[in-house]
Amino acid sequence: MAISEAEAVVMEVLWRAAPRSAEEILAEVGPAQDWQEGTVKSLLNRLLKKKAVRAERDGRRYLYTPLLSREKYVSQESKGLLDRLFDGRVAPLVAHFSEQRKLTRKDVAELRKLLKELDDEQP
Template sequence: MRISEAESIVMEALWRHEGAQSAEDIVAATAAAQGWQEATVKTLLNRLLKKRAIAAERDGRRYLYRALLKRADYVHVESKSLLDRLYGGRIAPLVAHFSERSKLSKKDIAEIRALIEEIERGR
C-alpha cells in the first residue's frame, strides 16, 4: 500500500493519539499547519479508508477514525523503498552519503558505532 506525503500527515495525527479521533480532531491537528481546508482532510481520510490504512466507526452523527496501519510497518516499507530506489537496497552507501554531504555529528557516529556493535553481538 502506497501512502502519499499528504496522507502520511493525516496518519501521523492518528498515530500521535491513542484511540479513535473525529474528523474535526484530525482537521484541528493538521489543517492549519498545512494550509488545508476541512474538505481536503476529509478527502485524505476517504483515500486512507479505501486503502484500508484506517478504519471508521459511526459515533452518533459523526465518524471516529483509527489507524489500522502501524507506524512501524509504514516506516519499514518507506525505508526499504528509499534504500531500494536510491542505494540498491544497501545501507552502507546511504550512511556514506550522509557522511560526505552532511558531516555526521559525533553523536551520530557514536550511535552508529553502538548499533553496529549491537548487531555484531546479536549474530
C-alpha cells in the same frame, strides 16, 4: 501500501492519538497545511480505501483509527528508499548522509555501537 505525503500527515495525527474525528484532525493540521475540511475528508476516504484506517460511527460523525502501524509504515518507507536509491544497501545510504550532513560525535558513537552489536551477532 503506498501512503502519500499528505496522507502521512493525517496518519501522524492518528498515530499520536486515536480515535479522532475529521474535525479534530483538521483542527490539528489544517492551519499549518492550509487545508479545508473537504481536503481532510478526501484524505481519510483514500486511507479508508487503502485499509490504512477504519471508521466507526459516533452519532453524526465518524471516528478514525489507524490500522497501519507507524512501525510498519516506517519499515515500508525505509525499505523503499533503500531499494530505489541505494540498491538495497545500507552502507551507501550512511555514506551519503555523512557527506550531506555532518555526523555528530553522538551519531558516530551510535553507529559504532550498532555495528559492534551486528558484528557480535554474526556466527
